Amino acid sequence: MWAKNVLFVGLVAAGLIALGAALFPPAAPPRVRGFQPAARQEPSFHDAVAEVDAAFRQGWTDQSLQAAPKASDLAIARRLSLALTGTIPSLQEIRQFEAQESGQRLDWWLAGLLQDRRYADYFAERFARTYVGTEDGPFIIYRRRRFVSWLSDQFFANRPYDEIVRELIADEGLWTDKPATNFVTVTIQPDNKKGPDAERLAGRVARAFLGVRLDCAQCHNHPYATWKQLDFQGLAAFFGQAHQGFTGIYDGGGEYQMENRKTGGKERVEPHVPFLPELLPEQGSRRQRLAAWITDARNPYFARATVNRVWALLCGKPLVEPVDDVLVNGEVPRPLELLAVDFATHHFDLQRLIRLIAATQAFQLDSAADFEITDLHERQWAAFPITRMRPEQVVGALLQAGDLQTINGDSHIFTKAGRYFRERDFVQRYGDTGEDEFTSRGGTIPQRLLLMNGDIVKDKTKEDVMNAATRIGWLAPDDRSAVEISYLAVLTRRPTPEEAAHFEARVAGSKGNARSQHLEDLCWALLNSSEFSWNH
Numbered sequence: 001m002w003a004k005n006v007l008f009v010g011l012v013a014a015g016l017i018a019l020g021a022a023l024f025p026p027a028a029p030p031r032v033r034g035f036q037p038a039a040r041q042e043p044s045f046h047d048a049v050a051e052v053d054a055a056f057r058q059g060w061t062d063q064s065l066q067a068a069p070k071a072s073d074l075a076i077a078r079r080l081s082l083a084l085t086g087t088i089p090s091l092q093e094i095r096q097f098e099a100q101e102s103g104q105r106l107d108w109w110l111a112g113l114l115q116d117r118r119y120a121d122y123f124a125e126r127f128a129r130t131y132v133g134t135e136d137g138p139f140i141i142y143r144r145r146r147f148v149s150w151l152s153d154q155f156f157a158n159r160p161y162d163e164i165v166r167e168l169i170a171d172e173g174l175w176t177d178k179p180a181t182n183f184v185t186v187t188i189q190p191d192n193k194k195g196p197d198a199e200r201l202a203g204r205v206a207r208a209f210l211g212v213r214l215d216c217a218q219c220h221n222h223p224y225a226t227w228k229q230l231d232f233q234g235l236a237a238f239f240g241q242a243h244q245g246f247t248g249i250y251d252g253g254g255e256y257q258m259e260n261r262k263t264g265g266k267e268r269v270e271p272h273v274p275f276l277p278e279l280l281p282e283q284g285s286r287r288q289r290l291a292a293w294i295t296d297a298r299n300p301y302f303a304r305a306t307v308n309r310v311w312a313l314l315c316g317k318p319l320v321e322p323v324d325d326v327l328v329n330g331e332v333p334r335p336l337e338l339l340a341v342d343f344a345t346h347h348f349d350l351q352r353l354i355r356l357i358a359a360t361q362a363f364q365l366d367s368a369a370d371f372e373i374t375d376l377h378e379r380q381w382a383a384f385p386i387t388r389m390r391p392e393q394v395v396g397a398l399l400q401a402g403d404l405q406t407i408n409g410d411s412h413i414f415t416k417a418g419r420y421f422r423e424r425d426f427v428q429r430y431g432d433t434g435e436d437e438f439t440s441r442g443g444t445i446p447q448r449l450l451l452m453n454g455d456i457v458k459d460k461t462k463e464d465v466m467n468a469a470t471r472i473g474w475l476a477p478d479d480r481s482a483v484e485i486s487y488l489a490v491l492t493r494r495p496t497p498e499e500a501a502h503f504e505a506r507v508a509g510s511k512g513n514a515r516s517q518h519l520e521d522l523c524w525a526l527l528n529s530s531e532f533s534w535n536h
Contacts, residue, residue, distance in 0.1 A: 052335050052339060067365060069365070071364055073102070093406055117152075121148075128148045138188050144186075166294075168291075175248060188244060201239045202236035207325075237270060238286045241286055279299055300344075314363065316385060392423065399423070470520070479504045483503045
């Protein structure tokens with residue numbers, strides 16, 4: 001009998017130790033491969049950041065604007081986590097982050113995020129929406145999940161971005177063995193025998209890779225730009241020899257033709273580019289030539305379009321709006337031009353671009369100040385813009401806030417599976433933003449009700465041994481610690497003195513279930529605060 005009692009006591013002790021480890025994880029941070037604190041001081045990197053910062057400061061001076069102060073390290077870490085992984089830092093990660101030397105925390109944090117599979121997966125989905133949209137596409141000949149998985153592999157390996165784009169435009173083969181070809185097969189309509197849709201591909205290429213809405217000239221000459229309808233048709237003609245067969249996508253014979261509205265007949269259109277024709281190579285298939293022209297380091301539109309989109313992913317809004325219509329004939333903002341030149345000069349290194357943006361003063365500014373922040377401050381990037389989180393970010397943050405340990409690729413298979421299905425269901429109910437992810441939208445009543453009364457919030461705040469609120473109630477040594485830990489887990493910050501005093505008074509003197517209930521109510525209130533659902 002005594003053996004059973006000893007076993008029982010041992011199991012209880014082990015459980016308490018495990019819970020304690022979750023609430024108070026070891027301060028020693030996990031090793032980040034290849035992290036070198038001095039890397040940011042590399043001359044070309046340092047000079048590039050200085051140039052971009054100077055360009056922004058000149059804009060503030062020209063507009064007589066005072067910039068907001070620098071945000072806290074935790075606020076910047078939250079921005080980076082939301083932008084790169086679609087979720088907030090866990091309490092476990094916050095403890096490890098704060099264990100770093102203060103001058104190295106953000107560099108260490110960003111280096112770890114870029115080595116995290118969550119970054120590659122999240123960025124792959126964001127870019128896939130630009131490339132192929134959000135629809136399932138034609139059955140059998142299109143595999144969106146395979147496409148996104150392939151993109152994730154490319155981002156995780158930090159493959160040069162120009163190589164990825166060339167493969168998307170010009171690759172041949174089956175959509176299963178050659179996932180990049182899904183960029184082409186998504187345009188195929190199974191009910192006809194035309195093969196890939198050259199006009200849809202031309203429009204997608206122009207917007208995604210050049211930042212130009214050339215498809216506005218699909219039916220008539222553009223009223224404000226220099227390009228004409230024939231320019232759009234000339235771009236579409238590069239896809240006129242792309243075909244679908246038993247071996248997948250291949251390049252063969254044939255010509256692209258457009259209908260003459262006056263005669264009703266078909267007219268052959270020769271492939272040509274809308275600008276910089278001297279960069280178009282003469283050798284290769286039509287798609288290979290187009291891919292080489294688009295990704296040429298001397299083609300500024302490719303680098304500008306990419307920088308504008310990556311900036312939008314990190315900051316919630318692009319430098320030039322809309323994100324897929326960067327100025328062609330107008331003046332390009334100086335910071336965008338500087339970042340684009342650096343991106344092209346350094347072989348289209350996507351991770352370097354991310355590190356560069358994250359190091360700029362504009363990215364690290366606070367969204368609040370002791371003076372009034374106006375729309376002009378945000379337009380000129382004199383304060384970090386407050387933007388509503390995307391649905392994937394909201395549900396990712398909800399799930400992470402309800403767990404003190406990090407939910408990532410190392411989590412239990414049941415945890416990862418549960419997150420996948422819960423995220424999918426939540427996004428469907430909350431409302432998917434689709435391809436147009438950077439259009440400002442106000443919150444809706446159903447969205448607020450989903451946060452207030454939805455299953456995820458209810459499940460993550462109720463008394464449960466797996467939930468953060470319950471663990472905090474059991475193991476926090478005092479009321480002050482309990483309130484502070486709740487704020488860190490949900491809002492990635494500590495409470496103000498006024499907030500701490502208010503909630504400590506609510507918790508004071510309570511024990512057992514009553515104390516747990518108070519902390520569950522606190523977490524519910526924080527999850528439903530406006531601050532939680534916004535990037536700032």
